[in-house]
Amino acid sequence: MLDTLLIFVGAGCGGVFRYWISNISYWFLGRQFPYGTLIVNVSGCFLMGLLFILLIERFNGLGSQLRSLLLIGLLGGYTTFSSFSIETLNLFENGAFLSGVANILLSIILCLAATWLGVIGGRQL
Numbered sequence: 001m002l003d004t005l006l007i008f009v010g011a012g013c014g015g016v017f018r019y020w021i022s023n024i025s026y027w028f029l030g031r032q033f034p035y036g037t038l039i040v041n042v043s044g045c046f047l048m049g050l051l052f053i054l055l056i057e058r059f060n061g062l063g064s065q066l067r068s069l070l071l072i073g074l075l076g077g078y079t080t081f082s083s084f085s086i087e088t089l090n091l092f093e094n095g096a097f098l099s100g101v102a103n104i105l106l107s108i109i110l111c112l113a114a115t116w117l118g119v120i121g122g123r124q125l
Contacts, residue, residue, distance in 0.1 A: 003068040010073020018078050044079035048086045051075070 021043070022036030029035040048071065055067050075082045084107060091100035 003065060006065055006069040007073040007076070010069045010075075011077030014074040014077025014079075017074075040079050041081040044075055044082035045085045047078075048075050048082035049089075052086055 018040050021040055025036040025039050051070055055071065084103075088100050088103050091097075091103060
């Protein structure tokens with residue numbers, strides 16, 4: 001139950017951070033390109049890689065609660081692209097190259113297709 005609460009709090013904070021960083025990015029760089037989303041995704045992936053190694057490999061004694069708060073909650077609320085990236089990297093590092101490539105291709109193709117279908121469905125309502 002504590003892990004669920006930590007994920008809830010972390011995800012809420014991550015969502016707020018995403019909002020702030022996106023808006024600051026658009027204020028400085030404009031809206032002609034999705035800079036805010038790009039900055040959030042890249043920074044979230046960097047933080048996922050860094051914190052994953054620190055929490056899981058280096059400081060293994062920190063426990064699942066910090067992992068729930070930071071990796072699942074905070075970074076999950078900040079950007080799910082970081083989860084996709086660390087999972088794909090883990091597939092590659094574990095020698096599952098084809099699974100990693102399949103995850104990339106399926107995620108991009110299926111997510112774009114699902115978005116397109118959602119747009120079509122929304123326009124039909």
